[in-house]
Amino acid sequence: MSKYTRKLKKLFETAPEAETAVLVAIIKQSQSELEVEEHLDELAFLTETLGAKEVHRFTQRLEKPDIRTFVGSGKLEEIQTYVTHFEVDMVIFDDDLSPSQMRNLENELKVKVYDRSLLILDIFLKRAQTAQAKTQVELARFQYLLPRLTRMWTHLERQRGGTATRGGAGEKEIETDKRMIRNQITVLKEKLRKIEKQGETQRKGRKGIVRVTLVGYTNVGKSTLMNLVTKSEVLAENKLFATVDSTVRKVVYENIPFLLSDTVGFIRKLPTHLIESFKSTLMEIQESDLLVHVVDISHPNFEDHIAVVTQTLNELGAGDKPILLVFNKIDMVPPMPSEEELMNMSELEVEEANYLDLEKLQAVYAKKTGIDPVIMAAKSGTNIEAFRESLIREVKKQHLKIYPHYLEDVTYDLSQFDDLEE
Known part of the structure; x- marks a missing residue:
């Protein structure tokens, strides 16, 4: 050796x-x-x-x-x-x-x-990267932990510099921890208030341009789609909550500019404290003109995921916004067999194969949202042109509301959106 x-x-x-x-x-x-x-x-x-x-x-x-x-x-x-x-x-x-x-x-x-x-x-x-996201998460975590401190483990080990269980922590130390948490909550609330004030000023400066926001269950491919559309390098991993920071990019299609935002993915039973702390980040959703709801169509529970996102949007007061549904990861769904092939398969084989009638699916959700859904695969670029066509069509509708005569003589000062990122 x-x-x-x-x-x-x-x-x-x-x-x-x-x-x-x-x-x-x-x-x-x-x-x-x-x-x-x-x-x-x-x-x-x-x-x-x-x-x-x-x-x-x-x-x-x-x-x-x-x-x-x-x-x-x-x-x-x-x-x-x-x-x-x-x-x-x-x-x-x-x-x-x-x-x-x-x-x-x-x-x-x-x-x-x-x-x-x-x-x-x-x-x-x-996962948090920006000062705002870190502050929001720390605040939510401390608020959640305060009533849950125990003698066995106070959950503050990362702040103390270790991860091992403190087996002998006494009541006096718990009281010290509680006092420390209360002080931290006060400090974080003030810090977040200042950050949110800056964010509010930034959002006010974006008026007069269509705002589009990507929403969806966690790990459905929103960041991959964001990269595909904007040619940027937003973190995209096959992990839940690969990114928790709001990212905004300027995009121009057919001479029409718009802002595209990527937000944190939703999930079943999202902690209440987290939603409260992330309200300023989720403001991107509330102030958007168009929502692009990305769905992992290859997931067996994709309809449940749609329901979770829809419910969360309603809770945020954004349930009435125009929604372009994007059924992503179509390359991971087995193609529908012919009638002859289906006849030669058992019911169990058909059920386990998880076949989807895509035409029927599109028709059902087009009726629900009023906009024809797009079926694509962001990672491989399958049907990306169909997505771009649908996106620009919906952006134009929103653009016309802001500039009814935009085809006549409209010029834009886009310098304020250069290198835009949160």
Whole structure:
């Protein structure tokens, strides 16, 4: 073995391993096991995005969570036995835990406990790049954690410079942590107020130009589409919440300028504190003239994702805006077979193949939104021209509202939008 190989071996032997996690969910009477498994698949993806590794899943059929420990005593004992035997680092629940549930669970399990909101908040904290996004996430995280501090783990380890569990933290230290959090909340609110004031000034300067915003469930390809349209280099990864920062770019199609914004992806059970803190960023959606709703058509639950986004838009007061639906990732959907091929297939084979009648799908959603949806693949560029044609057609409609006589003699001062980025 060479000296170089020995060095490499030593490096990998001493490299820290990813933390391990077990996932927990309850199955309500109105839910099927398959539906809960799909939710846990998403939770596993979130866990991976945080940097941890899923090692096991626990489910229990309950009509409502146990008020003390979320799951029943028997299931909790089963989880505790597994966690102790396999030295698991954390337990992640697919629902939000009350402050008392989190305290009780950490006391019983003796490891870090995450609920869905805290997991998403930590991912946002890890992904935020701009001063505004970092401040928004930190504020939301502190507000969420304040009533949930426990003697087992205060969730402030990253601020303290480590990630290990503090097994012996006392009540005095918890009070110190609470005081520190309250002070931080005050500081962050003031900092965010100043940042938002600057953002408001920037948005006022954009009046007189059509504003288009990309919206959609997380990881549907919005950033990839943004890159394709603007030829910029916005981060696009196959991870949930690859970017949490709002990005704005100037685009000109057929001599008509407009601003294209990419916003944070939505997700099932998005934490309330996070929505509150991100209101200024989500203002891009509220002040847009046109929304481009990107959908991952290859996902088996894409219709549920559409429903989640639609509900969130309604909550933001943007549900009545014009929406251009873009069914993305068409290259990952199996083509519809001929009638003869279908006759030779079993019902199970047809169901598992997840075939889609694209013409019917387009007709259904065209009726719902009033605009013909586009079917494309942003990553490969499939049908990009069809998307551009639909986009400019809808932009023109909005442009005419601002400049009814724009074809006669309209000049634009676009210098204020040069190198535009938030």
